[in-house]
Amino acid sequence: MxxxxxxxxxxxxxxxxxxxxxxxxxxxxxxxxxxxxxxxxxxxxxxxxxxxxxxxxxxxxxxxxxxxxxxxxxxxxxxxxxxxxxxxxxxxxxxxxxxxxxxxxxxxxxxxxxxxxxxxxxxxxxxxxxxxxxxxTNSNIPGDLLGHLTAQRLTGPVEISISLHGTSEGHGSKGSARTVLASLDWFRSGGWHYQEGELRTGTTTRHAEMTFPGDTEPTAVSKFPQPPVLTLPRHTNVSYVEGVLETAFHSQLSSFTAEIVESLPEEPTPGLTYDLVVDSYAADGNTVRGVVSGRDAYxxxxxxxxxxxxxxxxxxxxxxxxxxxxxxxxxxxxxxxxxxxxxxxxxx
The missing domain is CATH 3.40.50.720 (NAD(P)-binding Rossmann-like Domain)
Known part of the structure; x- marks a missing residue:
C-alpha cells in the first residue's frame, strides 16, 4: 500500500x-x-x-x-x-x-x-x-536511491558516478528538447559535480569511460548535469559525485538550435528502454554497481x-x-x- x-x-x-x-x-x-x-x-x-x-x-x-x-x-x-x-x-x-x-x-x-x-x-x-x-525521472530517483544503497556496501566516504544509457534506438520528445534548449549552456558545460563538500563546475570527469551492462568494451562518456549530484550528499557519505553521459550526446549539443527543436516530433519514440547505472568506488579499491532497467523512459x-x-x-x-x-x-x-x-x- x-x-x-x-x-x-x-x-x-x-x-x-x-x-x-x-x-x-x-x-x-x-x-x-x-x-x-x-x-x-x-x-x-x-x-x-x-x-x-x-x-x-x-x-x-x-x-x-x-x-x-x-x-x-x-x-x-x-x-x-x-x-x-x-x-x-x-x-x-x-x-x-x-x-x-x-x-x-x-x-x-x-x-x-x-x-x-x-x-x-x-x-x-x-x-x-x-x-x-x-x-x-527514470534517471534521477533511481540514481539517488541506488547511490545510497551502493555506498552502504562500501567503507566511505565513497566516489559515485551516474549515467543513463539508452538500450534502444529512438528519439525523445519535443518537450525534452525544449528543456535542454532552455539551459543549453549548462548542459554543454556538464553542470555541477560534488567534490570536497561543495558543488563545483568544470567539464572534466574522473571516469571518462564506462562499460555499460551487457557490453564488453567501454564507452566514452563526458560530464553531464545529473540531479543526484545535488541530492546524494544530503544523505550519503560521499567524497565525490559526478554525472556522465555518452560523449556522442554531447556532440549533438554543439549544433543544437531552436530551429532544430521545433522541427522535432512532439511524441517520443515508444519503448525507449534504458539502464540507469550507478558505480560507487571506495578508497580501498572496492567497487559496487547498481543498475535500474526500464522499458520506456517516458x-x-x-x-x-x-x-x-x-x-x-x-x-x-x-x-x-x-x-x-x-x-x-x-x-x-x-x-x-x-x-x-x-x-x-x-x-x-
Missing part, C-alpha cells in the same frame, strides 16, 4: 503533454481522483477523455497568476508538475502547491531548477507542513512520479524539501517498481 487514505486527490499541471497523459492513465488505474489544472479547458478535457476519465475535474489557472494556481491546487493532497523547461516555468507551480497546503513533486531533470527548490522552498514547505520531492518517469505523489499523501515523510532517499526507504521504493516491469540489481 502506498497510502493509508480512503480517497486521494492529486492535481496535475501539464496534463496535456506527452508525459501528462501517462500520469493521468496511471492515476486512473490506481483509482486516484485527478484534478487537471492548466490554461486551456478544451485541451484539458481532451486529455482527460484520452486517459479514460472524461468526467475529471478541470480547473483553469495561468502560470503567472499565483492566486489562481493556489485556488486550483486547494483541496488536492498532492501536486505533480509536468512541464518542459522547469528552469523557466516550474517555480510558479511549486510555490502555489506549497501555499495551497499540498505535497509536491515534479519531473524535472534540471540541476538548476532542483537546486532552486531546495534553496528557496525548504523553509516554506516545512512551515506549511508539506513535503516536496523534486526531480522525479512512461516509467510518469509511473515513478505517481508513486512518489501517492506515497507523499500518507504524510509519513518529514515536511520540507527532501531527496528521494530522505523521503522513502530506498529498497522498498525500488521493489515497488517491479509491478511495472522496472527491475534493479546491485553487483560487486
Amino acid at each position: 502506498t497510502t493509508t487514505k480512503d480517497t486521494v486527490t492529486i492535481a496535475i499541471y501539464g496534463a496535456t503533454g506527452v508525459t501528462g497523459g501517462h500520469l493521468l492513465t496511471e492515476l486512473n488505474r490506481r483509482g486516484i481522483t485527478p484534478i487537471l489544472v492548466g490554461r486551456n479547458a478544451d485541451r484539458l478535457h481532451t486529455a482527460a477523455a484520452a486517459a479514460g476519465i472524461p468526467d475529471a475535474e478541470i480547473r483553469l489557472a495561468d502560470l503567472d497568476d499565483h492566486q489562481a494556481l493556489v485556488a486550483a491546487f486547494t483541496g488536492a493532497d498532492a501536486v505533480i508538475s509536468s512541464l518542459p523547461a522547469y528552469v523557466s516555468f516550474g517555480e510558479a507551480v511549486v510555490a502555489a502547491a506549497i501555499d495551497a497546503g499540498a505535497h509536491y513533486t515534479d519531473m524535472s531533470g534540471e540541476q538548476l531548477f532542483i537546486k532552486r527548490v531546495f534553496d528557496e522552498y525548504a523553509a516554506r514547505a516545512e512551515a506549511a507542513g508539506v513535503t516536496a520531492v523534486p526531480g522525479i 512512461v516509467d518517469s510518469a509511473l515513478m512520479a505517481v508513486e512518489v505523489a501517492a506515497r507523499l499523501t500518507n504524510g509519513s515523510a518529514a515536511p520540507g524539501v527532501l531527496a528521494p532517499a530522505e523521503a522513502f526507504d530506498p529498497t522498498d521504493f525500488l521493489n515497488s517498481l517491479s509491478q511495472f516491469g522496472i527491475t534493479w540489481r546491485i553487483t560487486r
Whole structure:
C-alpha cells in the first residue's frame, strides 16, 4: 500500500503533454481522483477523455497568476508538475502547491531548477507542513536511491558516478528538447559535480569511460548535469559525485538550435528502454554497481512520479524539501517498481 487514505486527490499541471497523459492513465488505474489544472479547458478535457476519465475535474489557472494556481491546487493532497523547461516555468507551480497546503513533486531533470527548490522552498514547505520531492525521472530517483544503497556496501566516504544509457534506438520528445534548449549552456558545460563538500563546475570527469551492462568494451562518456549530484550528499557519505553521459550526446549539443527543436516530433519514440547505472568506488579499491532497467523512459518517469505523489499523501515523510532517499526507504521504493516491469540489481 502506498497510502493509508480512503480517497486521494492529486492535481496535475501539464496534463496535456506527452508525459501528462501517462500520469493521468496511471492515476486512473490506481483509482486516484485527478484534478487537471492548466490554461486551456478544451485541451484539458481532451486529455482527460484520452486517459479514460472524461468526467475529471478541470480547473483553469495561468502560470503567472499565483492566486489562481493556489485556488486550483486547494483541496488536492498532492501536486505533480509536468512541464518542459522547469528552469523557466516550474517555480510558479511549486510555490502555489506549497501555499495551497499540498505535497509536491515534479519531473524535472534540471540541476538548476532542483537546486532552486531546495534553496528557496525548504523553509516554506516545512512551515506549511508539506513535503516536496523534486526531480522525479527514470534517471534521477533511481540514481539517488541506488547511490545510497551502493555506498552502504562500501567503507566511505565513497566516489559515485551516474549515467543513463539508452538500450534502444529512438528519439525523445519535443518537450525534452525544449528543456535542454532552455539551459543549453549548462548542459554543454556538464553542470555541477560534488567534490570536497561543495558543488563545483568544470567539464572534466574522473571516469571518462564506462562499460555499460551487457557490453564488453567501454564507452566514452563526458560530464553531464545529473540531479543526484545535488541530492546524494544530503544523505550519503560521499567524497565525490559526478554525472556522465555518452560523449556522442554531447556532440549533438554543439549544433543544437531552436530551429532544430521545433522541427522535432512532439511524441517520443515508444519503448525507449534504458539502464540507469550507478558505480560507487571506495578508497580501498572496492567497487559496487547498481543498475535500474526500464522499458520506456517516458512512461516509467510518469509511473515513478505517481508513486512518489501517492506515497507523499500518507504524510509519513518529514515536511520540507527532501531527496528521494530522505523521503522513502530506498529498497522498498525500488521493489515497488517491479509491478511495472522496472527491475534493479546491485553487483560487486
